[in-house]
Amino acid sequence: MAAAAANGPNKVEKRAGGIDGPTNPMVTPLLTDLYQFTMAYAYWKAGKHKERAVFDLYFRRNPFGGEYTVFAGLEECIKLIANFRFTEDEIAFIKTSLPSSCEAGFYDYLRGIDCSDVEIHAISEGYVVFPKIPLMRIEGPVAVVQLLETPLVNLINYASLVATNAARHRFVAGKSKLLLEFGLRRAQGPDGGIGASKYCYMGGFDATSNVAAGKLFGIPLRGTHSHAFVSSFMSPDEIIEKSLRSCDGSKVCEDFVSLVQTWAIMLKNCMLSCLAYEVVLVSKQLLYFLMKLNAMSIIEKGGIFGETNQSELAAFVSYALAFPKNFLALVDTYDVMRSGVPNFSAVALALNDLGYKAVGIRLDSGDLAYLSCETRKFFRAIEKEFGIRDFGKTSITASNDLNEETLDALNKQGHEVDAFGIGTHLVTCYAQPALGVVFKLVEINNQPRIKLSEDVSKVSIPCKKRCYRLYGKEGYPLVDLMTGENEPPPKAAERILCRHPFNESKRAYVVPQRVEELMKCFWPGRSDCRGYFRIAFVDYFSD
Ligand SMILES: Nc1ncnc2c1ncn2[C@@H]1O[C@H](COP(=O)(O)OP(=O)(O)OP(=O)(O)O)[C@@H](O)[C@H]1O
Numbered sequence: 148m149a150a151a152a153a154n155g156p157n158k159v160e161k162r163a164g165g166i167d168g169p170t171n172p173m174v175t176p177l178l179t180d181l182y183q184f185t186m187a188y189a190y191w192k193a194g195k196h197k198e199r200a201v202f203d204l205y206f207r208r209n210p211f212g213g214e215y216t217v218f219a220g221l222e223e224c225i226k227l228i229a230n231f232r233f234t235e236d237e238i239a240f241i242k243t244s245l246p247s248s249c250e251a252g253f254y255d256y257l258r259g260i261d262c263s264d265v266e267i268h269a270i271s272e273g274y275v276v277f278p279k280i281p282l283m284r285i286e287g288p289v290a291v292v293q294l295l296e297t298p299l300v301n302l303i304n305y306a307s308l309v310a311t312n313a314a315r316h317r318f319v320a321g322k323s324k325l326l327l328e329f330g331l332r333r334a335q336g337p338d339g340g341i342g343a344s345k346y347c348y349m350g351g352f353d354a355t356s357n358v359a360a361g362k363l364f365g366i367p368l369r370g371t372h373s374h375a376f377v378s379s380f381m382s383p384d385e386i387i388e389k390s391l392r393s394c395d396g397s398k399v400c401e402d403f404v405s406l407v408q409t410w411a412i413m414l415k416n417c418m419l420s421c422l423a424y425e426v427v428l429v430s431k432q433l434l435y436f437l438m439k440l441n442a443m444s445i446i447e448k449g450g451i452f453g454e455t456n457q458s459e460l461a462a463f464v465s466y467a468l469a470f471p472k473n474f475l476a477l478v479d480t481y482d483v484m485r486s487g488v489p490n491f492s493a494v495a496l497a498l499n500d501l502g503y504k505a506v507g508i509r510l511d512s513g514d515l516a517y518l519s520c521e522t523r524k525f526f527r528a529i530e531k532e533f534g535i536r537d538f539g540k541t542s543i544t545a546s547n548d549l550n551e552e553t554l555d556a557l558n559k560q561g562h563e564v565d566a567f568g569i570g571t572h573l574v575t576c577y578a579q580p581a582l583g584v585v586f587k588l589v590e591i592n593n594q595p596r597i598k599l600s601e602d603v604s605k606v607s608i609p610c611k612k613r614c615y616r617l618y619g620k621e622g623y624p625l626v627d628l629m630t631g632e633n634e635p636p637p638k639a640a641e642r643i644l645c646r647h648p649f650n651e652s653k654r655a656y657v658v659p660q661r662v663e664e665l666m667k668c669f670w671p672g673r674s675d676c677r678g679y680f681r682i683a684f685v686d687y688f689s690d
């Protein structure tokens with residue numbers, strides 16, 4: 148199951164008609180293709196518009212060359228259905244968009260439309276799903292359901308794609324890493340940005356930088372600072388208000404800047420003496436000259452014992468004065484190991500004197516495996532040298548065009564990153580831009596319907612169906628099974644023959660330990676409506 152699905156479904160009850168509209172106010176009955184209206188008119192003209200139709204919404208292939216998909220977007224679909232009514236303004240626009248020969252009675256018909264005759268069964272949001280199995284079954288008057296095709300496919304397509312992308316990033320990064328979605332600036336417009344934040348959280352990310360998504364959905368917000376903040380400073384002299392009260396409030400350090408500078412000098416001296424000590428040790432093993440050469444090259448190359456950038460130090464001190472309890476510094480504006488990390492450490496040590504614990508650093512360029520390992524060594528050396536508990540565990544965040552492949556490469560090389568900030572590749576779904584969700588008629592007036600195709604993968608599977616997930620002894624799912632609506636359901640401990648829908652040679656007997664019906668009713672239509680609807684939302688955002 149998806150990481151978020153592990154939280155378990157959280158059922159909420161809503162009053163009929165009291166369901167909020169879609170998050171994006173652009174999601175209206177007009178957010179559909181013109182041909183849905185022309186077909187609706189032709190159904191109406193032919194007197195067919197009330198015929199009871201069943202459509203399946205599904206996809207044909209898992210995205211990103213993968214083996215699974217995370218189903219997302221259902222809540223927004225229900226919000227659309229619950230509020231599906233045309234305004235006079237919208238009807239007037241449709242009138243101008245259809246040929247003038249269309250009869251006035253059709254617009255009266257549109258005026259009366261809502262989704263009280265529509266029934267929606269669906270798999271719960273956040274579930275792992277597979278090709279060809281209906282994610283949603285939409286049943287209702289053919290003309291109404293036809294109008295729903297485009298917005299429903301639209302609401303599921305990107306949501307499921309990006310949730311899957313997020314789940315795949317989570318899988319590669321591992322459970323213990325913090326995953327931060329940083330994609331708003333690179334997303335496909337405002338809706339892409341809001342959707343990415345919502346569905347990346349559903350797919351297993353921990354937080355977003357997107358403030359609007361934090362407000363709308365209660366997703367935890369996280370962030371660091373940018374290079375602009377660092378490069379906006381010139382020198383520590385710019386800092387006017389230099390005092391900082393200790394964490395417990397018991398004392399005030401009047402000149403925090405000087406305290407940081409003292410630590411910067413101590414760090415430099417200490418590291419030089421550590422290096423000298425190592426050189427003496429090595430000389431005893433008759434490798435003195437070789438190591439001396441090597442040590443000199445470290446001094447020149449690594450340079451962590453030389454001068455750090457003072458404007459960067461000023462930026463870090465200012466940030467620490469503003470956020471002493473949440474100090475996190477971007478260390479790659481000038482030079483990570485020569486300047487950023489020692490400057491961060493000097494500020495963190497000064498904060499430590501006042502009882503604060505610095506959060507960590509962010510790396511945003513260069514070889515992230517190497518730099519994270521070097522930084523960790525540096526933090527551990529400080530912990531050891533100054534006896535500062537857990538300094539070696541100071542958090543390292545990495546960003547910069549990360550994607551599944553770079554995360555995998557970092558794992559293979561070995562790294563010390565605790566948190567990844569991921570934007571562009573995640574939210575734009577760079578590796579695959581669309582899921583290819585389709586919406587196909589499978590039954591009308593209780594008669595099955597099929598769409599044939601030269602391409603066997605495009606042949607639709609007719610009939611109103613039920614779908615089951617069969618679980619094995621260890622509690623893992625074995626197979627998803629589709630049956631006709633009125634066929635007897637599979638039963639636990641009873642052997643059942645499962646066949647691939649198109650490949651006769653793929654078949655297997657399965658004895659399930661447990662059977663789960665996958666599609667549940669999320670919108671019962673008028674038949675079950677007695678003032679209240681029970682809507683079984685998987686609500687990720689309520690706790
Ligand atoms: N150890 C690593 N293994 C694999 N990929 C890495 C590793 N470290 C960083 N990367 C990735 O390599 C790319 C780094 O690109 P590149 O070196 O061109 O830019 P940069 O480090 O941002 O440098 P600059 O910003 O100075 O141009 C990023 O996509 C980053 O995620």
Ligand SMILES: O=P(O)(O)OC[C@H]1O[C@H](OP(=O)(O)OP(=O)(O)O)[C@H](O)[C@@H]1O
Pocket residue numbers: 329330333511546547548549568569570571572
């Ligand atoms: O790299 P992404 O996965 O999209 O993550 C978000 C990026 O956005 C920010 O910088 P921005 O890209 O705006 O500037 P930069 O490339 O110069 O760092 C941030 O520093 C990250 O690098």
Ligand SMILES: O=C(O)c1cccnc1
Pocket residue numbers: 329330356369370371372373509546568570
């Ligand atoms: O908070 C951050 O560090 C951040 C936010 C968005 C994009 N890049 C970085």
Ligand SMILES: [Mg+2]
Pocket residue numbers: 547548
């Ligand atoms: Mg960038």
